Amino acid sequence: xxxxxxxxxxxxxxxxxxxxxxxxxNAAMTEHVSAVPFRSQPFARYWLAVAPFGALTAVLxxxxxxxxxxxxxxxxxxWPVVWGFALINYVWWIAIASxxxxxxxLFYLTRSEWRNxxxxxxxxxxLFGAVCAGIYPILHLGRPWFFYWLFPYPNTMDLYPQFRxxxxxxxxxxxxxxxxxxxxxxxxxxxxxxxxxxxxxxxxWQIFYGALALGFRGSSTQWRHYHVTYGVLAAIMAxxxxxxxxxxxxxxxxxxxxxxxxxxxxxxxxxxxFLSGFATVLLLVIALRRLLRLQDWMTGRHFDAxxxxxxxxxxxxxxxxxxxxxxxxxxxxxxxIVNYTDxxxxxxxxxxxxxxxxxxxVPQLLWIRTIRVNQVLVTLISLGVIVGMWFERYTIVVxxxxxxxxxxxxxLYHGSLWDWLTLMGTVGLFVFGILLAIRIVPAMxxxxxxxxxxxxx
Amino acid sequence: MxxxxxxxADKAAMQTALARLREAGFNAIETYTPSxxxxxxxxxxxxxxxxGLVGAALGFWWQTHETGQAYPLDIGGRAHFSWPAYVPIAFxxxxxxxxxxxxxxxxLINRMPQLWAPVDEAPALRRxxxxxxxxxxxxxxxxxxxxxxxxxxxxQVDEVPA
Numbered sequence: 001x002x003x004x005x006x007x008x009x010x011x012x013x014x015x016x017x018x019x020x021x022x023x024x025x026n027a028a029m030t031e032h033v034s035a036v037p038f039r040s041q042p043f044a045r046y047w048l049a050v051a052p053f054g055a056l057t058a059v060l061x062x063x064x065x066x067x068x069x070x071x072x073x074x075x076x077x078x079w080p081v082v083w084g085f086a087l088i089n090y091v092w093w094i095a096i097a098s099x100x101x102x103x104x105x106l107f108y109l110t111r112s113e114w115r116n117x118x119x120x121x122x123x124x125x126x127l128f129g130a131v132c133a134g135i136y137p138i139l140h141l142g143r144p145w146f147f148y149w150l151f152p153y154p155n156t157m158d159l160y161p162q163f164r165x166x167x168x169x170x171x172x173x174x175x176x177x178x179x180x181x182x183x184x185x186x187x188x189x190x191x192x193x194x195x196x197x198x199x200x201x202x203x204x205w206q207i208f209y210g211a212l213a214l215g216f217r218g219s220s221t222q223w224r225h226y227h228v229t230y231g232v233l234a235a236i237m238a239x240x241x242x243x244x245x246x247x248x249x250x251x252x253x254x255x256x257x258x259x260x261x262x263x264x265x266x267x268x269x270x271x272x273x274f275l276s277g278f279a280t281v282l283l284l285v286i287a288l289r290r291l292l293r294l295q296d297w298m299t300g301r302h303f304d305a306x307x308x309x310x311x312x313x314x315x316x317x318x319x320x321x322x323x324x325x326x327x328x329x330x331x332x333x334x335x336x337i338v339n340y341t342d343x344x345x346x347x348x349x350x351x352x353x354x355x356x357x358x359x360x361x362v363p364q365l366l367w368i369r370t371i372r373v374n375q376v377l378v379t380l381i382s383l384g385v386i387v388g389m390w391f392e393r394y395t396i397v398v399x400x401x402x403x404x405x406x407x408x409x410x411x412l413y414h415g416s417l418w419d420w421l422t423l424m425g426t427v428g429l430f431v432f433g434i435l436l437a438i439r440i441v442p443a444m445x446x447x448x449x450x451x452x453x454x455x456x457x
Numbered sequence: 458m459x460x461x462x463x464x465x466a467d468k469a470a471m472q473t474a475l476a477r478l479r480e481a482g483f484n485a486i487e488t489y490t491p492s493x494x495x496x497x498x499x500x501x502x503x504x505x506x507x508x509g510l511v512g513a514a515l516g517f518w519w520q521t522h523e524t525g526q527a528y529p530l531d532i533g534g535r536a537h538f539s540w541p542a543y544v545p546i547a548f549x550x551x552x553x554x555x556x557x558x559x560x561x562x563x564x565l566i567n568r569m570p571q572l573w574a575p576v577d578e579a580p581a582l583r584r585x586x587x588x589x590x591x592x593x594x595x596x597x598x599x600x601x602x603x604x605x606x607x608x609x610x611x612x613q614v615d616e617v618p619a
């Protein structure tokens with residue numbers, strides 16, 4: 001067997017048939033991964049990557065401040081389309097976040113050996129995806145300073161939330177999901193934080209990581225409880241993420257709006273979550289393995305596995321699109337048929353067909369093995385999926401609301417400048433957050449990689 | 458009482474040494490390793506299960522109480538006790554309890570946070586979270602323990618006060 005081919009800068013390209021790690025030395029892996037947060041390896045490209053996303057985060061802050069000053073009238077929403085970009089982006093982001101948990105928890109349970117190199121990236125993606133998602137419902141409230149009215153608490157106003165409404169279920173689902181994701185992420189970090197504490201040479205870093213590691217030192221007792229607990233937490237996170245995205249689907253399905261009132265929405269939304277999650281993880285893996293030079297541990301094997309999953313979830317989404325049309329015509333309700341026909345041929349048809357193109361048709365290229373390790377094509381396909389998923393959310397939210405039951409209430413919707421700035425702003429926050437996080441915590445789960453590397457040897 | 462820490466190059470070397478140390482009569486032994494040394498039992502899954510069930514039951518009861526007694530709302534004539542609608546929130550609260558119990562329980566059972574322990578003073582332990590597999594022996598006879606560790610192929614042996 002020949003060794004990995006490296007170009008003149010010592011970088012390897014992903015190839016078919018790659019093992020899960022090209023270098024099996026634990027010491028080298030630990031040294032390389034822990035060196036990134038200690039800034040012992042200078043790399044100017046990092047700051048070039050951070051700057052534009054930091055600027056976009058500033059744009060987000062600006063748009064939020066102006067929104068709080070002027071109110072939701074600065075957005076494009078009006079009757080009949082009262083849910084605009086805020087809800088589109090909310091669903092889009094929470095789907096991206098869900099994909100990360102899915103990779104990290106479900107493929108831990110299946111003992112997939114490729115999962116260990118990318119689960120930290122996937123979990124970090126989940127955190128910032130959930131943050132971006134969580135912003136929108138509050139911005140959309142109109143009077144965001146009353147956001148705590150969502151929570152059922154004893155009050156003197158005779159105000160109380162409606163426990164039979166999926167919107168309240170969603171509040172609890174997102175609350176649980178955000179708290180659980182943070183805890184799962186932090187719990188998974190503990191051994192690596194201990195590694196960082198013990199490798200730190202400067203006093204400040206020793207105190208910082210020492211405080212975060214909380215005294216984890218890898219004793220056999222700690223490992224015994226840790227190993228068992230981590231497995232159980234993963235087994236809980238996997239159904240949790242399905243429940244969260246099902247409830248997001250029920251937010252729509254619970255309403256009597258044509259185009260939403262469908263029993264297939266919960267699984268349909270989960271399929272979409274997998275698709276956009278896998279695409280985002282692929283984009284992050286492609287970017288970060290170059291930026292942090294992790295090519296030896298994120299190989300063609302990872303590209304192959306993730307692309308196959310992207311392809312599978314794309315087929316699932318295609319099935320859901322088909323069943324959407326089938327059940328509407330089989331059901332035969334006039335308003336649903338008018339709404340659906342308008343989706344296919346009406347004003348917003350290009351957006352619907354864009355979603356079909358990017359989510360179902362283009363990913364079929366991944367049937368070809370060599371495309372699965374072609375970084376340029378995989379990047380383009382994944383970007384297409386992310387845009388396509390946004391189109392799908394646009395079709396669901398705007399396409400359905402603009403053709404309600406009463407023709408006298410029909411209307412059109414366009415996002416305003418502030419809608420677009422807020423959307424771009426959360427993209428900035430998402431990437432900015434991840435880039436900052438990987439300068440503080442190891443970008444790869446070192447303790448889990450040790451097992452993978454040992455099995456490779 | 459002293460703590461003698463020996464560092465080994467890999468898991469196999471440490472496990473061999475561990476077996477032979479036990480044969481030689483050393484009992485108060487703890488290992489410090491960069492990845493889990495093996496499978497084992499823990500009461501935490503039971504704690505997580507109980508917390509999850511209690512959370513779900515509490516969540517269900519809470520919604521029943523709020524919609525039935527505390528704030529009964531007439532929404533289109535629907536029954537006050539409309540239990541299928543309570544399932545999602547009960548599930549979410551159950552999960553929240555279970556995961557919180559798992560993480561908090563892990564810290565409690567290990568008496569964490571414990572930012573310093575006597576064994577931390579051993580220089581060998583600095584690499585126990587990276588690439589050394591360490592054995593720590595609590596003993597009144599440190600010389601015997603040192604000799605035993607050297608004999609069983611330790612790369613480094615340190616002695617610190619307990």
